[in-house]
Amino acid sequence: MARYLxxxxxxxxxxxxxHERVKAICxxxxxxxxxxxxxxxxxxxxxxxxxxxxxxxxxxxxxDVIVAMDVRAHxxxxxxxxxxxxxxLLFLPTCHHAVHTSYAVPGRHFTAAV
Numbered sequence: 001m002a003r004y005l006x007x008x009x010x011x012x013x014x015x016x017x018x019h020e021r022v023k024a025i026c027x028x029x030x031x032x033x034x035x036x037x038x039x040x041x042x043x044x045x046x047x048x049x050x051x052x053x054x055x056x057x058x059x060x061x062x063x064d065v066i067v068a069m070d071v072r073a074h075x076x077x078x079x080x081x082x083x084x085x086x087x088x089l090l091f092l093p094t095c096h097h098a099v100h101t102s103y104a105v106p107g108r109h110f111t112a113a114v
Contacts, residue, residue, distance in 0.1 A: 002052040007065065009095040011036070018085050019074035025053065026095035036095065043067050043075050055079065055088055063088050 011024035026036045037045070045051040046067050053065040063079035070076065070084070078086035 002049045004052045004054065005035075007053050007055050007089070007092065009093045010089055011095050012090065017074070018068070018070050018078070019076035022077060022086055022089055024095065025077070025089070039077065042077055046077070047075075053077070055092060057088070057091075065089070 005027050007025045007027050009026045010022050011026070013020055013023050015021055022039050024036050024038050025042050026034065029035055042051075042053065046053065046065070055063050055065065057063065063081055065077050066080055067075050068078050068082075076086060077089060079088040082088055
């Protein structure tokens with residue numbers, strides 16, 4: 001069964017392609033520590049069904065994060081309600097954790113901030 005994790009912030013890039021706009025996703029574990037996962041690792045985890053991700057917006061709106069593919073077959077994360085760009089993810093605040101250490105999720109590897 002996939003672990004269901006909330007994305008609370010992201011690391012953005014200055015790129016314009018849908019698959020290049022998010023560099024990493026970040027959140028908080030149930031134990032309270034910060035985790036960061038690269039965009040590529042997050043895509044892999046969704047595809048392998050190791051983790052499922054979601055975001056929450058004001059008024060308790062929850063959006064599941066899926067893997068999409070652009071016209072050049074580049075995979076990227078977006079919510080089910082987004083069109084071509086990962087707009088809902090891009091509305092999230094920027095992750096400001098700069099130092100990360102290992103954090104293990106069953107069957108996968110995250111990095112967690114200290």
